[in-house]
Every structure is written in structure tokens, then in C-alpha cells.
Amino acid sequence: MRGALRPLPVTTGTTPLSVVVLISGGGTNLQALIDTAPRRGFRIAGVISNRPAVKGLARAAAAGIATRVVDHTAHPDRAGFDAALAAAIDAFAPDLVVLAGFMRILTPAFVDRYRGRMINIHPSLLPAFQGLHTHRRALEAGVAEHGASVHFVTAELDGGPVIAQARVAVEADDDEDRLAARVLAREHVLLPQVVEWFALGRLAMRDGRVWFDGTAIAQPLPC
Ligand code: GAR
DSSP: OOOOOOOOOSSSSSOOEEEEEEESSOOHHHHHHHHHHHHHTEEEEEEEESSTTOHHHHHHHHTTOEEEEOOGGGSSSHHHHHHHHHHHHHTTOOSEEEESSOOOOOOHHHHHHTTTSEEEEESSSTTTTOSSOHHHHHHHHTOSEEEEEEEEOOSSTTOSOEEEEEEEEOOTTOOHHHHHHHHHHHHHHHHHHHHHHHHTTOEEEETTEEEETTEEOSSOEEO
């Protein structure tokens, strides 16, 4: 009789990239990362939220991932919060920090600490619509295309070099919710893809630019 089939190894023998994910809410992007991590060559070492009792924390716990809360309301100023957040991140010693719906503005000192190894997903085609309410503002502006971007985090809010974008056509009958849902579905593919590229060593930030496979890219990568 033949022996039982063994599962294929999920990596090629190298240690998978260790990732810490920062969230503030529902965590559907976190869920996309949880669901794809084994086949995309990374592992989620920990999930940190600045808000207690959000659904994203339950998603992490259900997947057996360590969770921490660093509550911004417990810190009188940004520097104190950022110091506590950095301590929580560093305890996991991650290779990459992923902001997935993390809704806090970070101090330049914090951003510098993770320069080149912290990425953020933002629901617009950056540099368009930095900040909040991106879907509403896209509809008000009457753009034909909207979407999502993943960028390296720099001190400039939503202003770091863009790695990749997913583009979504705006339909004539779109409202904010419909458009947001279509963009979010694309985010769930875009973010794991970028983390996989990072895990494969294909991505870097140098001289304020994105390098992919050893070349500085002129445009965000399509996804
Ligand atoms: C996502 O649409 C993400 O792009 C956005 O928050 C949402 C979080 O959803 N992030 C920002 O606006 C950051 N400026 P999720 O918690 O279900 O992943």
C-alpha cells in the first residue's frame, strides 16, 4: 500500500517573512492576509490594534495569532503612543510592518524607525485623495477610475512611494457603498500580493523610490 501523501512544503526551506499587522477596525484586509499567508511565503507574528474589542482582533485570535492592544486614548500625546506601539511591534521582531486599516497618524520618529519595512494600504489611486472619505470624494470629483494603493510609509501622510495599485472603473450608478465594496474586494488581492513580493525579496525602498527586481519603477505596479 502506498504511504499517505504528504502536504507540499509551504516555503522553499527559507524562513517565511515575519509580519506584524496594525489595524483599527474590522480587519477584512487582515483576513485576506491570514487566508493567503501560507501560500504567499509569509507568516503573521502578531496583530496590534489601537482600539480594543474590534473585529480584526477576533479574526486574529480565531487564527491563533497573538494580539495586542495599544490604546491611543491611554496616551496623552502622539510620542507616548508611538513609543508604546514601537515597543509592542519590536517584541515580535518582524521583518515587515503592514498597516491594514490602521487609522492613526504616526510621528516622523516612528516612521523612520521602520523605514523601508513598513507599508500601508490606502483606498485611492494615490496621489489622488489622500486622507479620509476617499470614495465619496472620488464620486464628487467625477473621476472615471478609482482604486487602492499600497505604498511605503514615510513621514508624509499617504505620501510615501507607491508600490502597486488596483484600478476600478467608476460606474454611472455608483454610490459610496457600492464603490467602496468593489475597491475593498481588490484591496484583498493587492495587499497579499505586495507582501508576497516583499517576502520574495523583490521589493525595496531606496532614495525615496520603489525598487522592484533591482530596478526603480517609473509607475506603480498594476495588480
Ligand atoms: C480599507 O479600505 C483600507 O484601505 C482603509 O481602511 C479600510 C480598512 O478596512 N485604510 C485607510 O483608509 C488608511 N488611510 P478593513 O479593516 O476591513 O481592512
